[in-house]
Amino acid sequence: xxxxxxxxxxxxxxxxxxxxxxxxxxxxxxxxxxxxxxxxxxxxxxxxxxxxxxxxxxxxxxxxxxxxxxxxxxxxxxxxxxxxxxxxxxxxxxxxxxxxxxxxxxxxxxxxxxxxxxxxxxxxxxxxxxxxxxxxxxxxxxxxxxxxxxxxxxxxxxxxxxxxxxxxxxxxxxxxxxxxxxxxxxxxxxxxxxxxxxxxxxxxxxxxxxxxxxxxxxxxxxxxxxxxxxxxxxxxxxxxxxxxxxxxxxxxxxxxxxxxxxxxxxxxxxxxxxxxxxxxxxxxxxxxxxxxxxxxxxxxx
Amino acid sequence: xxxxxxxxxxxxxxxxxxxxxxxxxxxxxxxxxxxxxxxxxxxxxxxxxxxxxxxxxxxxxxxxxxxxxxxxxxxxxxxxxxxxxxxxxxxxxxxxxxxxxxxxxxxxxxxxxxxxxxxxxxxxxxxxxxxxxxxxxxxxxxxxxxxxxxxxxxxxxxxxxxxxxxxxxxxxxxxxxxxxxxxxxxxxxxxxxxxxxxxxxxxxxxxxxxxxxxxxxxxxxxxxxxxxxxxxxxxxxxxxxxxxxxxxxxxxxxxxxxxxxxxxxxxxxxxxxxxxxxxxxxxxxxxxxxxx
Numbered sequence: 001x002x003x004x005x006x007x008x009x010x011x012x013x014x015x016x017x018x019x020x021x022x023x024x025x026x027x028x029x030x031x032x033x034x035x036x037x038x039x040x041x042x043x044x045x046x047x048x049x050x051x052x053x054x055x056x057x058x059x060x061x062x063x064x065x066x067x068x069x070x071x072x073x074x075x076x077x078x079x080x081x082x083x084x085x086x087x088x089x090x091x092x093x094x095x096x097x098x099x100x101x102x103x104x105x106x107x108x109x110x111x112x113x114x115x116x117x118x119x120x121x122x123x124x125x126x127x128x129x130x131x132x133x134x135x136x137x138x139x140x141x142x143x144x145x146x147x148x149x150x151x152x153x154x155x156x157x158x159x160x161x162x163x164x165x166x167x168x169x170x171x172x173x174x175x176x177x178x179x180x181x182x183x184x185x186x187x188x189x190x191x192x193x194x195x196x197x198x199x200x201x202x203x204x205x206x207x208x209x210x211x212x213x214x215x216x217x218x219x220x221x222x223x224x225x226x227x228x229x230x231x232x233x234x235x236x237x238x239x240x241x242x243x244x245x246x247x248x249x250x251x252x253x254x255x256x257x258x259x260x261x262x263x264x265x266x267x268x269x270x271x272x273x274x275x276x277x278x279x280x281x282x283x284x285x286x287x288x289x290x291x292x293x294x295x296x297x298x299x300x301x
Numbered sequence: 302x303x304x305x306x307x308x309x310x311x312x313x314x315x316x317x318x319x320x321x322x323x324x325x326x327x328x329x330x331x332x333x334x335x336x337x338x339x340x341x342x343x344x345x346x347x348x349x350x351x352x353x354x355x356x357x358x359x360x361x362x363x364x365x366x367x368x369x370x371x372x373x374x375x376x377x378x379x380x381x382x383x384x385x386x387x388x389x390x391x392x393x394x395x396x397x398x399x400x401x402x403x404x405x406x407x408x409x410x411x412x413x414x415x416x417x418x419x420x421x422x423x424x425x426x427x428x429x430x431x432x433x434x435x436x437x438x439x440x441x442x443x444x445x446x447x448x449x450x451x452x453x454x455x456x457x458x459x460x461x462x463x464x465x466x467x468x469x470x471x472x473x474x475x476x477x478x479x480x481x482x483x484x485x486x487x488x489x490x491x492x493x494x495x496x497x498x499x500x501x502x503x504x505x506x507x508x509x510x511x512x513x514x515x516x517x518x519x520x521x522x523x524x525x526x527x528x529x530x531x532x533x534x535x536x537x538x539x540x541x542x543x544x545x546x547x548x549x550x551x552x553x554x555x556x557x558x559x560x561x562x563x564x565x566x567x568x569x570x571x572x573x574x575x576x577x578x579x580x581x582x583x584x585x586x587x588x589x590x591x592x593x
Binding site for chain 2: 122
């Protein structure tokens with residue numbers, strides 16, 4: 001290829017703002033943050049203007065011995081339970097709205113509204129739903145699913161707070177994945193469905209034998225996205241429970257944030273190390289997700 | 302006679318029709334149940350925000366609080382005045398406007414050479430931008446706040462905006478749009494002696510207005526709703542926080558008034574809701590593009 005230097009210079013001039021910003025605010029923090037994970041930095045050291053001090057694996061040893069970190073990592077992993085629920089529900093809802101009954105456009109749009117709701121607003125609204133005197137208890141009481149004395153604050157109870165927060169994640173996510181699945185569903189040729197109907201396949205069989213196999217790429221994409229999002233959950237717990245009660249909703253990224261920015265002893269080194277652990281787990285889960293879906297699609301082909 | 306012979310064939314389709322209608326009704330019941338799950342919190346917040354609290358009563362008085370007796374806009378006025386919401390509205394507008402302008406400029410500039418020129422390093426740069434989508438950035442917010450502090454941007458709106466404007470999504474979107482413009486148009490402009498910057502601003506951008514609008518709308522919603530990053534950057538500048546952060550602060554105030562908070566939350570949601578209603582097709586299609 002003959003290089004046109006004028007054009008090359010021009011191209012790089014146009015690309016410069018994006019490249020500089022990406023370098024400074026994405027790649028540099030990735031590299032420097034990883035380095036910080038192996039150093040002592042923050043607190044008094046930072047206040048005195050001293051540079052990070054290399055401590056090798058010390059931070060990771062500290063993390064391994066820290067009950068709070070283990071709890072937080074475990075909670076983050078436990079949070080992955082939202083993934084299958086979210087994916088199954090959004091795929092089912094997508095199938096439900098994937099036809100041209102009157103009013104369907106309205107339902108699709110309405111289901112998407114939680115996606116464009118900010119977490120702050122979601123926090124305000126859901127706290128009223130979860131309140132001891134809130135709507136959830138009222139509905140459960142009206143349906144006689146809850147004894148009159150059984151009303152409690154869903155977010156203040158050690159046993160329920162985790163699930164209550166997860167339901168908000170579910171609420172904010174299902175419209176998003178529904179749209180992704182809807183796009184996938186509309187790519188499925190109608191003839192396939194029709195042929196299956198002629199062959200006497202019922203709706204359930206058609207769903208499992210046609211829809212799910214053909215949707216595998218979309219399912220992979222969506223579960224990958226929601227796995228990583230679930231592992232990194234931070235805002236929901238921050239605004240709804242602040243990690244409580246009794247650390248039952250304390251997640252790994254919350255640990256990173258609190259170690260780095262809360263209290264008097266900003267510990268950037270330890271926080272970065274914790275961030276690295278979460279990043280490694282996220283990468284491993286992505287790889288596992290890929291493997292899982294590639295292997296199972298290999299069986300079908 | 303004829304009625305008797307005709308009766309059986311009529312009843313079969315009728316039964317089938319009835320089964321179909323029942324199935325359809327069942328489907329709508331399901332749709333409405335999911336609808337309630339999706340929008341109930343909004344409806345309740347709306348009801349609380351519009352309730353005339355002077356009549357007394359608690360928000361937790363079911364089902365009465367879902368159907369307020371007296372409607373009023375007083376709560377909106379009150380929350381706006383007593384909490385000085387105007388300041389936060391301005392903060393949100395300032396941060397969001399800067400983010401949109403920055404994102405559009407940076408994305409369009411970067412996308413143009415990536416879409417239309419061949420130059421050494423292009424594929425590598427493209428790969429690097431793709432990589433940002435998959436790299437786990439759990440520690441970036443720590444280092445970025447340190448960087449902002451060094452640049453004296455911590456606690457400023459610019460500090461919230463600058464790290465967020467260069468993103469793969471915007472660059473991809475604009476690159477796709479630029480790829481669809483016919484080459485002949487560019488050649489003609491070049492023959493007329495137009496510079497590349499002129500071609501970008503006078504030909505490419507006007508022709509890709511729908512994509513620019515889409516990017517602007519997505520950025521608006523994301524930036525207006527953002528909570529964690531602005532909260533972090535502006536933690537030492539409480540006067541500069543956007544609505545998304547301020548609304549949660551209202552909740553912590555000791556003169557906690559749920560009616561006012563509901564009104565404040567809706568003031569915050571309103572722009573996004575309007576944009577969404579106006580551009581919902583675009584939202585759905587923009588996402589669908591990610592799958593195909």
